[in-house]
Amino acid sequence: MFSKERKTQIFIWATLTFFLIAPTLYIILQSRIVTGHDAFVYFALQYFFLNNVVTAYEIPQWIPFMTHGSIANWMHVIQAGFLQNILCLTGSLFKDVNFLTLFNLGFIIDETIFVIGTWYFAKRFLKHRLSLLLLSITILGSSIWMSQPWYNLHFIYCLPLILHLLHSFLETGKWRFVLLAGLLTAFQMLGNLPYFLPVITFVVFLYFLLFILCDKKTVKQTFKQLSFGLSAILTLFFIALSFICIHLALTIGTDEIVNYNFGRKVDGTITMEHFKGYAGNLGLEKWMELFIGLSPCLDYTLYIGILPIICAGYGIKHSFERKRGHFLLLLIILLLISGGTLLSNALYYIWPFMQYFRHLALMSVFIKFFLCVIAAIGFDTFLQKALSDEKNSKIKTASTLFALTLLAIATTLFVFSLQPLKTSQKIDNIVKDGLVKSGQYEHDHNKMYGWAYHDIIINNIFSPTAIKNIFQKNAIIASLLALIFLFFSHQKSIPKRYQLILFLLCLHIFDIFSYKFLNIQTKTVRINHIKDDLTRFQNTSYPKRRSTSFWRGNSRAKLIHPAIPVVGIFHWTSNLFFFHDEFDQHIRTDYWMKPFDQYIRAYAGQDIDDLTVWPKGLQFYFGWEIPTTNVSAQKISGVLEDKIQFFSEVLWFDTDKKIAKTLNDPQYQGDLLLLHQKNPPHASQMTKQSNTRIHLDYDIQQFDANNLKVSINNTTNKKIWMHYSDVWHPFWKAYLDGKEIPLYKSNLAYKAIEVPTGNHQLHMQFLNPFLNTLTILFGLISTIGLCCFIFLFKH
Numbered sequence: 001m002f003s004k005e006r007k008t009q010i011f012i013w014a015t016l017t018f019f020l021i022a023p024t025l026y027i028i029l030q031s032r033i034v035t036g037h038d039a040f041v042y043f044a045l046q047y048f049f050l051n052n053v054v055t056a057y058e059i060p061q062w063i064p065f066m067t068h069g070s071i072a073n074w075m076h077v078i079q080a081g082f083l084q085n086i087l088c089l090t091g092s093l094f095k096d097v098n099f100l101t102l103f104n105l106g107f108i109i110d111e112t113i114f115v116i117g118t119w120y121f122a123k124r125f126l127k128h129r130l131s132l133l134l135l136s137i138t139i140l141g142s143s144i145w146m147s148q149p150w151y152n153l154h155f156i157y158c159l160p161l162i163l164h165l166l167h168s169f170l171e172t173g174k175w176r177f178v179l180l181a182g183l184l185t186a187f188q189m190l191g192n193l194p195y196f197l198p199v200i201t202f203v204v205f206l207y208f209l210l211f212i213l214c215d216k217k218t219v220k221q222t223f224k225q226l227s228f229g230l231s232a233i234l235t236l237f238f239i240a241l242s243f244i245c246i247h248l249a250l251t252i253g254t255d256e257i258v259n260y261n262f263g264r265k266v267d268g269t270i271t272m273e274h275f276k277g278y279a280g281n282l283g284l285e286k287w288m289e290l291f292i293g294l295s296p297c298l299d300y301t302l303y304i305g306i307l308p309i310i311c312a313g314y315g316i317k318h319s320f321e322r323k324r325g326h327f328l329l330l331l332i333i334l335l336l337i338s339g340g341t342l343l344s345n346a347l348y349y350i351w352p353f354m355q356y357f358r359h360l361a362l363m364s365v366f367i368k369f370f371l372c373v374i375a376a377i378g379f380d381t382f383l384q385k386a387l388s389d390e391k392n393s394k395i396k397t398a399s400t401l402f403a404l405t406l407l408a409i410a411t412t413l414f415v416f417s418l419q420p421l422k423t424s425q426k427i428d429n430i431v432k433d434g435l436v437k438s439g440q441y442e443h444d445h446n447k448m449y450g451w452a453y454h455d456i457i458i459n460n461i462f463s464p465t466a467i468k469n470i471f472q473k474n475a476i477i478a479s480l481l482a483l484i485f486l487f488f489s490h491q492k493s494i495p496k497r498y499q500l501i502l503f504l505l506c507l508h509i510f511d512i513f514s515y516k517f518l519n520i521q522t523k524t525v526r527i528n529h530i531k532d533d534l535t536r537f538q539n540t541s542y543p544k545r546r547s548t549s550f551w552r553g554n555s556r557a558k559l560i561h562p563a564i565p566v567v568g569i570f571h572w573t574s575n576l577f578f579f580h581d582e583f584d585q586h587i588r589t590d591y592w593m594k595p596f597d598q599y600i601r602a603y604a605g606q607d608i609d610d611l612t613v614w615p616k617g618l619q620f621y622f623g624w625e626i627p628t629t630n631v632s633a634q635k636i637s638g639v640l641e642d643k644i645q646f647f648s649e650v651l652w653f654d655t656d657k658k659i660a661k662t663l664n665d666p667q668y669q670g671d672l673l674l675l676h677q678k679n680p681p682h683a684s685q686m687t688k689q690s691n692t693r694i695h696l697d698y699d700i701q702q703f704d705a706n707n708l709k710v711s712i713n714n715t716t717n718k719k720i721w722m723h724y725s726d727v728w729h730p731f732w733k734a735y736l737d738g739k740e741i742p743l744y745k746s747n748l749a750y751k752a753i754e755v756p757t758g759n760h761q762l763h764m765q766f767l768n769p770f771l772n773t774l775t776i777l778f779g780l781i782s783t784i785g786l787c788c789f790i791f792l793f794k795h
Contacts, residue, residue: 005696018283047099049079050542056540065578068581071257073249075251077191077250081154083109084191085191086786114139131380133505135376137512146498146521147298148298154600162204164176165177173227185200186780188200189246198351199366202347210326216325242466249775249778252370253771258593260591269356275355275358277340286361289301306477307375307508307511311376317378335362340450387501395488410475420464480515543581544580549582550587552578557580580640583634585623596749600624602660603630630668632672633670637667646723646724650674652677653675656676659676667689674748694720707765710762712760713760721753726751727749736755737755741754
């Protein structure tokens, strides 16, 4: 027979393993897909990158379906999770596995990292394994990535392990722990948003500052034993090298990107106004989710279950025992910062690179995590007293107080559930008032939160039916918890107390995972009948012309509509998943390449170099359009003509501004190619009204993210020009019959080459060998890291 300790270990291991796998397994078996917002961005990006690896055996460095072509660096970094980096090394090994399965398996790994780090970090502050189980289950159940994988999971999933490694350094003085923490801090930026780094480093710094202040003696002894020799130098060197690699992956070639993001300046920084107000929800009203289990925001969820809320109060009371007071201090400071107080003002100016972060309210995910830790401390303190002394009157008092509090919560929830319409309206007003206070709610579709967050979330998620069902469910759970605590207060037998504690945990598991499964149901949708057509790996189709509509000619999008009801913001990255090439864009678009920016500005009659003024036709969160009635743009951009076009003659200009002036001239009809060269090779006899367009046969031999191979038959008796309406970038190279030839920038934005008479094979390639080396390095490091995570979870 197993001992009690062994049974507890088996129970904990089995429970964690099951609840790590079960939600994602349910999504996989049900063939469920995310329904929009940032989760669909992440989904579309991962599909595009992995599909190109599987079908073309290359990691994409260029994206042909984003704003007429864009460099892939930024998108590669923000989608490159641990599993994705490994899969990008495998080529076509997984070509027969549906991408939907691989996408969801990646989140099992991410959540495993979160749980491992939490377990190792928290066990130095908690005595009982059941307390660790409560904490681990809570952070698992409250990690809702189905609409927001970045802010609600990736923002924080490596933090506990980083804290654990740095604690190990303080406890042992061994620099290898600093090295591992530094590498993890750097490489968790892969699959994440770059501007998360200043927040994560600040939270780590603040945590250890408070920890040192609360435990000066222990830390002072550690620093006395430290050796600052070769190991320290090598540690700092490799950490710096890892950050340099990430920086290079983000910056090589991206100087050609022009970023138009609401509230950001040209250099990417934000104003204090947007730092404190962009995400809205700065007030305490967002924390009502702790009790009602419904979030007024798509970007984060704060529900941690009813039991941890009760335990958190007990944890706050005992937080300064066993030198754990830094958690409460950290919680208070983070709460003040996330509320937009003077502390957040100071943070904006003092902490390095904090001027790039604009989602102040999203600091709440860190608060939620440390609140869970305090709740686990309270539960642990309760267990220590409840399972060690049968006659402890304090436990009887605490149990009775818990029961009465829970009954009050249950009664309140039940009363509100009896008037669901009135309750829905009250919540509507509370959320709206919070948004108004932060300046984010206006009946103006250029205001993100007035449109997306309020109108969609309130009208759908906070419906009277949802209010009634969830409030009644939580009222029943609170009532059952109250009954268990009442029994507990009168129970003197330690074994029976232990059984009641297990009942408490089981009820909490039901509470938090019913919440998670509810979010799965509302934020994903089944696509079983179209899964194989839509999410299998397949060769990228080449669209000969661009579409003027998201739906017209978009067969893959038609498959998915109306199967997927889009919730939240829909992004221009969706075209990567649909293989769709649009002329204009009628969904959120954040950036494009500088040549294309000049092209748009030229048709709008704007200064092509003045980035302080947004281009006409750009509406934040609502896409952009080329503001012209001139048919030349639709010809040159591949709408009225193919994207591959041929011309017998070209018109040379010595400045881009002269080309811009010609583009905006009504006399220019797009039947003449315009090229820029400081010293044109010869004087042209053409005028802007000239028509030198010719039509020749061509055949697409290969098309993928980085390559275009075309067979061209020049039947004329002289050299001609081929124009390809894909955006120019200095990393593009052109090879004609295997020999490199000059690649010119045409009509400000696109690419052109000179083609001799006869049959020829053209290969346009976007390639930076150094970027390839970096991505291979990231894949190898992710593989090693995954092996380490598996080893840690096993133990």
